[in-house]
Amino acid sequence: MKILSFWIENELFGIDIECVKEINRKVEYTIVQRAPKNIVGLFNMRGQIVTIFNLADFFGYSNKKLKDKVTCIILKSEIGSPNQKGFIIDKSGDVIDVKENVCEKPPANVNSYEAKYIHTIVRLKNNLLRVIKADLIFE
Numbered sequence: 001m002k003i004l005s006f007w008i009e010n011e012l013f014g015i016d017i018e019c020v021k022e023i024n025r026k027v028e029y030t031i032v033q034r035a036p037k038n039i040v041g042l043f044n045m046r047g048q049i050v051t052i053f054n055l056a057d058f059f060g061y062s063n064k065k066l067k068d069k070v071t072c073i074i075l076k077s078e079i080g081s082p083n084q085k086g087f088i089i090d091k092s093g094d095v096i097d098v099k100e101n102v103c104e105k106p107p108a109n110v111n112s113y114e115a116k117y118i119h120t121i122v123r124l125k126n127n128l129l130r131v132i133k134a135d136l137i138f139e
Contacts, residue, residue: 002097
């Protein structure tokens with residue numbers, strides 16, 4: 001499986017590349033008043049409205065300051081669905097080819113935020129890669 005890695009608060013995360021439509025840098029978004037805390041805002045991507053989520057909130061980094069222009073990973077939408085979704089990252093990483101035999105279940109001591117949204121853990125040479133379950137985050 002191929003995983004797109006990215007960084008949030010100096011932590012390495014990843015998502016199955018099959019779920020990713022594109023990465024957009026320097027996105028200018030519009031804040032949505034009274035939206036749930038984890039929704040940052042909306043932006044127009046070539047005529048389509050994309051809802052931008054603050055993934056850091058899902059993992060308990062609630063004090064994260066957001067910039068005016070952010071980097072986002074935009075996900076592929078479900079077939080026939082007009083809804084576009086994406087989430088803010090600090091910076092993108094590499095596409096990593098991960099073999100199933102190096103994947104581990106998240107340990108029991110991860111915090112409750114991570115336990116719900118982390119699909120698997122991959123031990124890399126110098127880091128741990130937390131692979132998220134995109135479908136659960138955006139239910």
